Amino acid sequence: MTAINAEDEVVGLCRDLIRIDSTNAGDNSGPGERAAAEYVAEKLAEVGLEPKILESDSRRANVVARIAGEDSSRDALLLHGHLDVVPFNAADWTQHPLSGEIVDGCVWGRGAVDMKNMDAMILAVVRQRLAEGRRPPRDVVLAFTADEEAGGNYGAQWLADEHKSLFDGCSEAIGEVGGFSVSIDEARRLYLIEAAEKGIAWMRLTATGRAGHGSMLNAENAVTELAEAVGRIGRYEWPVRMTRTVRTFLEETSRVLELELDLDDAEKTVAKLGPLARMIGATLRNTANPTMLEAGYKANVIPQTAIAHVDGRFLPGYEDEFFETLDELLGPNVTREFVYHDIAIETGFDGPLVRAMADALLAEDPGALAVPYTLSGGTDLKAFSRLGIRGFGFAPLRLPADLDFSGMFHGIDERVPVDSLRFGVRVLDRFLDGC
DSSP: OOOOOHHHHHHHHHHHHHHSOOBOOSSSOSOOSHHHHHHHHHHHHTTTOOOEEEEEETTEEEEEEEEOOSOTTSOEEEEEEEOOBOOOOGGGOSSOTTOOOEETTEEESTTTTTTHHHHHHHHHHHHHHHHTTOOOSSOEEEEEESOGGGTSTTTHHHHHHHOGGGGTTEEEEEESSOSEEEESSSSOEEEEEEEEEOEEEEEEEEEEOOOEETTSOOTTOHHHHHHHHHHHHHHOOOOOOOOHHHHHHHHHHHHHHTOOOOGGGHHHHHGGGTTHHHHHHTTSSOEEEEEEEEEOSSTTEEOSEEEEEEEEEEOTTOHHHHHHHHHHHHOTTEEEEEEEEEOOEEOOSOSHHHHHHHHHHHHHOTTEEEEEEEESSOOTHHHHHTTTOEEEEOOOBOOOTTOOOGGGTTSSSOEEEHHHHHHHHHHHHHHHHHO
């Protein structure tokens, strides 16, 4: 088999994947993931694997493959990444979102951060290892999924329901939104590893009143009722709730940064974290943000119904409190229904897999300190956790101190440094040796 160098190959793989349009608008109308899935499957087949392409609907394709480890009696490890990306407005970008151009030492394009970078790193590392005949210590299952950006109904959720046997023996997993660096100073970097995710509650709120002429008195105006409920929700200050992952993050970060930590005023500490404050601040409490409004069809007609949408996120262990509070804020005349609802998850930051991640980072960056954090959003890990799989966000990247990496998720001018991709494949290769 031809020699493969993962560090040399990862950039080209990332560029190729970005150039494949797999935009997911959430309504099943886009190009789908089939072309990207075929590309991934071809790259895996070239090194001797037998990948399965599994379509949940027309062009909504997933790829799953298993690598036999040195000891297949051990529990298997799942490496997962999604192939879809969120939509974009190309006119807003410096480089076209589907160009995969290399400019200023970075690969640009939609998916460069979320998450075709990690897909490329997994492919590059696996291809080099198999070309060299290096098997991992235990079985590794690879899953490249559809539809993560819209909840995974055509991807991870579907795989967990309809093809769970493909994940037999998997007890642990790594995926996206973790393992990236945040610089403390020139010598030290925090690497944030996702150990928890907030739950998701996208809701449609409906107020029903009495339709009528806009010039008449109407005490049963659905628009008024809904607007008042939306205002109460939007202005509500949710209390701080200290989960174990957030507590560990704040304790470790405060120690390294030599900050005084007052857990009774965690916001004060978070405010001192600079660019991290936005990301971590959202994990101190439940949130509910109104996002859409719809009512009426003419200026002089009071409509019978008014509708709003709210993006709710709840902390692990606080789902019941979230909905109890939300229903109080809604009041008796506004109903809610789920557009999408999924669980919160959390795991301890300990054990051999955590040590393998920390050791692999430290071997490539002597200034590395791995710390757990809570993701305010959600990933495919929610679906895989239903199969009893304990997972982490670990897509390792050493980043320039001045790069607002977290701000590029779903943003414009998404890009990932070439050197970060090469660092990532070195770390992942070490991690697989120690997993």
